[in-house]
Amino acid sequence: MTLEGLDDLDRLIIHALQRNARKTSSKTIADRAGVSPSTVRNRIQRLEDRGILRGYHADVDYERAGYQLHTLIVCTAPVPRREELAASALEIPGVVRVEEVMTGAENVHVSAVGTDSDDLSRIGRDLNELGLEVVDEDIIRNIHHGSYTEFETGAEDGT
Structure with missing residues (x-):
C-alpha cells in the first residue's frame, strides 16, 4: 500500500479511467493488471465509496454544441x-x-x-x-485533459 492506501492496482485503475473512463472496461484493466474483471469492479466500487473516484464527466465541445x-x-x-x-x-x-x-x-x-x-x-x-x-x-479556446502520471503502475520506482 502507498499514500492514502492506494496500491498499484488502485493507481492503475484511476489512471486508466482518467485517460478514458467511457471506453475503458473492467476487463481491459483486469487484463493489463493480471487480475479478474470482478476484482477491478470491486476496487472501483471501493474507490467510489471512499470518495477518491467522485464521478465520470462528459467532455463537451461547447462551440460544436452551439455555444460559441x-x-x-x-x-x-x-x-x-x-x-x-x-x-x-x-x-x-x-x-x-x-x-x-x-x-x-x-x-x-x-x-x-x-x-x-x-x-x-x-x-x-x-x-x-x-x-x-x-x-x-x-x-477559452481549448481545454486539454490528461491523467496524473503518478497513478501509472510503477511510477514510484521509475518504471
Whole structure:
C-alpha cells in the first residue's frame, strides 16, 4: 500500500479511467493488471465509496454544441464566504464549473458558457450580485485533459 492506501492496482485503475473512463472496461484493466474483471469492479466500487473516484464527466465541445463563448471568469471572494459563494455560483445559468483557489486574492475561478456577449455579461452581473467581485474574464479556446502520471503502475520506482 502507498499514500492514502492506494496500491498499484488502485493507481492503475484511476489512471486508466482518467485517460478514458467511457471506453475503458473492467476487463481491459483486469487484463493489463493480471487480475479478474470482478476484482477491478470491486476496487472501483471501493474507490467510489471512499470518495477518491467522485464521478465520470462528459467532455463537451461547447462551440460544436452551439455555444460559441466559453469563458474563464476570475473572481475575488471574501475568504470566510469563499466556499459558500463558489457553491452558489454553480446555480447561475451558464456556469459549468467553479474552482476555489486557496491562495491569493483571485480565489474563485468560474467557467461559463454562452451563445453571445449578452449571456456572458449577464453571468458577470449575476456573479457580482451574488457577492463575487469579477476581476478578469478570458475566452477559452481549448481545454486539454490528461491523467496524473503518478497513478501509472510503477511510477514510484521509475518504471
